[in-house]
Amino acid sequence: MAFYGYARVSTLDQDLTVQRQALRAAGCGVIRAEKASGSRRDGRTELQVLLDFAQAGDTLVVTRIDRLARSMKDLQDIVHELKSRGVMLRATEQPVDTSTAAGKAFLDMLGVFAEFETNLRRERQLEGIALAKARGVYRGRKPSIDTVEIRRLREQDGLGPTAIARQLGIGRASVYRALGSP
Known part of the structure; x- marks a missing residue:
């Protein structure tokens, strides 16, 4: 029976120290942490490591459900996989x-509020x-591709889309889009 901790913040400039301390205080011998959005599960490798590693009788500990x-x-999905x-x-x-009925019910309520908060933030x-x-x-974001340079390479140097893409370090589809736009 081991306690594994998972800490997460959304942005690179946020700090994980408080979460790590709380997880250590809760008896977690192993703590995995990452800086990634919680709105999607994909790309969260540290969480996946814990989910793959935890065995029957272990406990996954977080500071808050969000x-x-x-x-x-x-x-x-995570709760079902753990269960x-x-x-x-x-x-x-x-x-x-999740070992109690009240705990499971409260978990679902917290999940609803976490999703609601995310949706409100997105709407705002x-x-x-x-x-x-x-x-x-x-x-919007400034263009990362120089369409003038793409056209110059095409017209003056006679390069094809593949050569232009290779020279500028961009995808061929980006070259085709730039050449097709006015």
Whole structure:
């Protein structure tokens, strides 16, 4: 029966120290941490390592459920996977313990709120972008591909799309898009 900790923050400039300390205090001998979005499960390699490694009788510990997942589907998939392997889930800051009926119910409620919070944040972001566009302030990301240079290489140097892509270190599809745009 081992306790494994999982810590996660969303951005590179956030700190994992507080989560690591809480997980150590909860008795976790192994703590895996990563800086990745919780809205999707794919690409979160440290979480996958823990899910693959935990065995029957072990407990996966997080500080809060939103550190594990911000999508109800991902949360339910993770909980189902853990349950099928006999692994318990516990949160240090919330009364979540999947070995009890009350803990399971509270887990589902927290998952709903985590997803709701993510959706609200996304809506506010889209509203802000729409307002900025209406004011002419927001123009999106600056183009990373120099279409003038692509056309110059095509017209003056007579290079084909594959050679242009290779020379500029971009994909061939990007070259075709640039050549097709006015």
